[in-house]
Amino acid sequence: SQTIHQWPATLVQPVGSPLSLECTVEGTSNPNLYWYRQAAGRGLQLLFYSVGIGQISSEVPQNLSASRPQDRQFILSSKKLLLSDSGFYLCAWNGQGAPGNTIYFGEGSWLTVV
Amino acid sequence: GQQLNQSPQSMFIQEGEDVSMNCTSSSIFNTWLWYKQDPGEGPVLLIALYKAGELTSNGRLTAQFGITRKDSFLNISASIPSDVGIYFCVPHRGAGNQFYFGTGTSLTVIP
Numbered sequence: 001s002q003t004i005h006q007w008p009a010t011l012v013q014p015v016g017s018p019l020s021l022e023c024t025v026e027g028t029s030n031p032n033l034y035w036y037r038q039a040a041g042r043g044l045q046l047l048f049y050s051v052g053i054g055q056i057s058s059e060v061p062q063n064l065s066a067s068r069p070q071d072r073q074f075i076l077s078s079k080k081l082l083l084s085d086s087g088f089y090l091c092a093w094n095g096q097g098a099p100g101n102t103i104y105f106g107e108g109s110w111l112t113v114v
Numbered sequence: 115g116q117q118l119n120q121s122p123q124s125m126f127i128q129e130g131e132d133v134s135m136n137c138t139s140s141s142i143f144n145t146w147l148w149y150k151q152d153p154g155e156g157p158v159l160l161i162a163l164y165k166a167g168e169l170t171s172n173g174r175l176t177a178q179f180g181i182t183r184k185d186s187f188l189n190i191s192a193s194i195p196s197d198v199g200i201y202f203c204v205p206h207r208g209a210g211n212q213f214y215f216g217t218g219t220s221l222t223v224i225p
Contacts (some may be wrong), residue, residue, distance in 0.1 A: 034213070042200070042218055043218055044202065044215040049212060051211055057214070090156050101144075102159055103213050105156030105157050105158070108154070
């Protein structure tokens with residue numbers, strides 16, 4: 001079976017500091033990978049998605065970037081965090097092993113920028 | 115771009131009541147997904163719909179893919195406290211890689 005994990009689970013960072021959130025998927029190969037952000041406990045905003053190693057599509061211009069150094073690894077980064085970057089960040093995958101057009105989420109990472 | 119409207123935004127109901135929520139769009143889709151998000155966790159897939167007119171149940175949950183392919187409905191019967199959470203609709207065209215979520219319906223069940 002497939003599993004997805006992301007870490008750290010919670011993070012408190014000062015404004016201007018860097019960020020790195022990591023996500024890995026097990027039990028599948030060549031998955032599509034996604035980063036979402038959820039502010040104020042409501043809608044999920046698609047930030048980035050990747051269909052393969054080194055292939056990143058950005059949905060919205062912002063202070064964040066994503067990288068996919070390995071097939072099942074997806075990293076969300078920032079060089080200098082802003083207060084507005086606070087939120088709940090979710091990694092997700094779909095592809096082989098995910099029935100139909102469905103996506104599956106990790107546990108989420110809470111980021112508070114202070 | 116596509117317009118996706120999910121309603122209601124929030125619901126406060128008594129335990130045992132039935133719940134109904136829906137999503138409408140200006141675009142046609144081939145798939146409608148419904149997710150539930152418990153507080154502090156990632157969304158979990160409840161029901162996937164792949165055909166216009168399809169009616170699918172998962173326990174007390176029933177979802178339908180609208181005939182026009184522009185809408186979908188989710189019903190919860192005999193609500194219980196653990197139904198609390200945010201429910202999202204996610205339409206998909208069946209091609210392309212992006213999954214866009216509705217704005218969510220926040221459900222509170224009062225015991």
